[in-house]
Amino acid sequence: MKTLELGYIHINDIIIGSESKVENGVLYVDEAAVKALVLEDEFLKDVHFDVAKPGESTRITPVKDVIEPRVKVEGPGGVFPGMVNKVEAVGEGKTNVLKGMAVVTAGKIVGFQEGVIDMSGPGADYTPFSKTINFVMVCEPADSLLATDPEATLPIDNEKKPEYERAVRMAGLKVAAYLGELAKNVTPDETEVFSTPNLKEGMELYPDLPRVVYVAMLQTQGLLHDTYVYGVDAKRTLSTMMWPTEIMDGAIVSGNCVSACDKNPTYIHENNPVVHELFKQHGKTINFVGVIITNENVYLADKQRSSDWAAKLCELLGVDGAIVTQEGFGNPDTDLIMNTKKIELKGVKTAIVTDEYAGQDGKSQSLADADPLADAVVTGGNANQVIILPKMDKVIGMLDYVDVIAGGHAGSLREDGTIEAEIQVITSATNEMGFNKLSAR
Amino acid sequence: MDFIIITNNPRVRDEYGAKYCVLYQECSFDEILYAVRDKIHKGHKLLTHPLSGSVKPNETPYKSIMISAERGAMDNDSVILIEDAINMATSGKFEKYRQRQATLNQRILADFQMIDFFLITSGIESAQTGLMV
Numbered sequence: 001m002k003t004l005e006l007g008y009i010h011i012n013d014i015i016i017g018s019e020s021k022v023e024n025g026v027l028y029v030d031e032a033a034v035k036a037l038v039l040e041d042e043f044l045k046d047v048h049f050d051v052a053k054p055g056e057s058t059r060i061t062p063v064k065d066v067i068e069p070r071v072k073v074e075g076p077g078g079v080f081p082g083m084v085n086k087v088e089a090v091g092e093g094k095t096n097v098l099k100g101m102a103v104v105t106a107g108k109i110v111g112f113q114e115g116v117i118d119m120s121g122p123g124a125d126y127t128p129f130s131k132t133i134n135f136v137m138v139c140e141p142a143d144s145l146l147a148t149d150p151e152a153t154l155p156i157d158n159e160k161k162p163e164y165e166r167a168v169r170m171a172g173l174k175v176a177a178y179l180g181e182l183a184k185n186v187t188p189d190e191t192e193v194f195s196t197p198n199l200k201e202g203m204e205l206y207p208d209l210p211r212v213v214y215v216a217m218l219q220t221q222g223l224l225h226d227t228y229v230y231g232v233d234a235k236r237t238l239s240t241m242m243w244p245t246e247i248m249d250g251a252i253v254s255g256n257c258v259s260a261c262d263k264n265p266t267y268i269h270e271n272n273p274v275v276h277e278l279f280k281q282h283g284k285t286i287n288f289v290g291v292i293i294t295n296e297n298v299y300l301a302d303k304q305r306s307s308d309w310a311a312k313l314c315e316l317l318g319v320d321g322a323i324v325t326q327e328g329f330g331n332p333d334t335d336l337i338m339n340t341k342k343i344e345l346k347g348v349k350t351a352i353v354t355d356e357y358a359g360q361d362g363k364s365q366s367l368a369d370a371d372p373l374a375d376a377v378v379t380g381g382n383a384n385q386v387i388i389l390p391k392m393d394k395v396i397g398m399l400d401y402v403d404v405i406a407g408g409h410a411g412s413l414r415e416d417g418t419i420e421a422e423i424q425v426i427t428s429a430t431n432e433m434g435f436n437k438l439s440a441r
Numbered sequence: 442m443d444f445i446i447i448t449n450n451p452r453v454r455d456e457y458g459a460k461y462c463v464l465y466q467e468c469s470f471d472e473i474l475y476a477v478r479d480k481i482h483k484g485h486k487l488l489t490h491p492l493s494g495s496v497k498p499n500e501t502p503y504k505s506i507m508i509s510a511e512r513g514a515m516d517n518d519s520v521i522l523i524e525d526a527i528n529m530a531t532s533g534k535f536e537k538y539r540q541r542q543a544t545l546n547q548r549i550l551a552d553f554q555m556i557d558f559f560l561i562t563s564g565i566e567s568a569q570t571g572l573m574v
Binding site for chain 2: 155158161162221222223224225235297298299300301302303330331334359364365368369
């Protein structure tokens with residue numbers, strides 16, 4: 001039996017000042033200390049911190065990743081293994097979580113695909129991160145990353161964008177781990193226990209319950225489209241298995257810059273809603289067997305191999321059902337359908353969680369691929385839905401990319417400061433793990 | 442695996458043109474799909490997925506697709522994939538992106554070239570790991 005206890009410490013405020021601590025639900029951040037931590041990276045020149053609270057007239061953009069600070073209190077390993085801690089296996093013991101807040105990284109990485117978080121107004125309803133108190137870091141690239149060619153059209157040298165992405169990704173994880181560490185000796189406000197039996201124990205405990213596995217597809221199409229598992233670029237792995245609680249300790253982190261609405265930020269991996277819901281039903285209506293992770297590649301032979309392996313693992317485990325989630329649109333839809341079809345052909349019932357690009361009127365075909373065997377789908381909403389975002393009093397980050405973030409279109413940033421765009425510009429609006437509230441029946 | 446890259450991305454032409462077999466043409470996203478379809482009809486196999494990343498068809502003007510250098514009998518899976526991609530790209534759903542292309546500045550164009558370049562690079566890495574598809 002693999003057991004992890006999560007201790008939730010509710011954060012009601014964040015104060016940036018001269019000391020770091022968690023006290024009475026307030027997170028105090030020593031600005032100089034976190035700045036020094038971030039600037040350890042030679043590829044970052046400067047960093048600016050700000051706090052955005054629910055209800056404020058604040059817009060954060062371009063958002064790269066959102067991370068929930070956590071810390072190991074008991075048990076092996078440290079959070080974000082292979083990234084900021086040793087690669088030792090995690091997922092058991094006790095972990096403290098700073099609840100109600102998030103670390104948000106912002107910076108110009110890929111002009112057209114970073115997201116928007118509005119803390120109030122109609123846009124706030126479409127992002128889960130308008131409800132968290134956000135510690136925002138805007139990271140500035142070092143001069144060595146800047147384009148040297150006077151004729152260059154980009155502020156950052158194209159060759160060095162992956163370096164900048166890596167620097168911003170690592171800065172976010174380091175700061176989240178630093179803030180989490182402050183809560184190591186704090187008594188949690190509440191706790192929740194997650195236990196996964198091994199295969200033998202599970203079959204003995206729940207002989208009559210259907211056995212269900214979760215197949216998590218990770219975005220791995222190449223540079224700037226990466227997901228890391230224990231520090232390994234998941235493109236370079238075969239489909240494999242994990243304890244669900246490993247994910248809660250940050251074993252999977254986001255390194256990608258795909259569309260804001262349906263990318264899976266690190267925060268959502270940590271709080272994977274499919275994992276949480278399967279745990280709620282575990283031992284009652286189902287026997288939650290574990291998590292299969294598989295990747296999404298551009299090369300067709302890789303797709304073939306990875307989906308074969310995901311289906312093969314389902315067969316090997318002898319499960320009755322599988323929940324499949326994806327990340328991204330278009331090319332990944334092919335992996336989604338390949339996985340689903342092959343798993344169904346092994347005699348395993350599947351249900352898909354995805355989002356839709358069904359056109360602004362919602363009438364077009366939703367996915368880029370389909371199959372009659374993929375007949376159980378939960379949607380996270382239509383990313384083409386149009387929204388008008390009012391002007392905000394404060395912008396954290398920079399607005400000069402809003403015109404071209406996926407879903408925005410020419411003239412989308414109007415003179416009066418409002419933005420007309422599709423909800424795909426909004427971070428996690430149509431999250432494909434079902435983390436947000438949009439759906440259809 | 443010997444391969445051919447069909448592209449309208451100048452960056453792929455400039456960086457890989459001397460190293461690999463790169464067929465560059467100055468044309469639209471859709472026309473690249475049609476060019477690949479014609480090659481598939483002649484017996485080449487599709488090696489990378491015709492829709493890129495999570496970038497929407499026509500959101501980016503650039504597209505690089507890898508096909509086999511070798512020709513054999515027409516590959517049905519390749520035909521279905523390329524036809525589906527053409528249907529998706531020309532469905533009208535992404536029409537607004539096509540209109541927007543004219544307004545993209547150099548900085549954004551360079552970003553789109555970069556993403557397409559990275560995606561095809563990922564395909565090249567995979568193609569070089571084995572002999573079989």
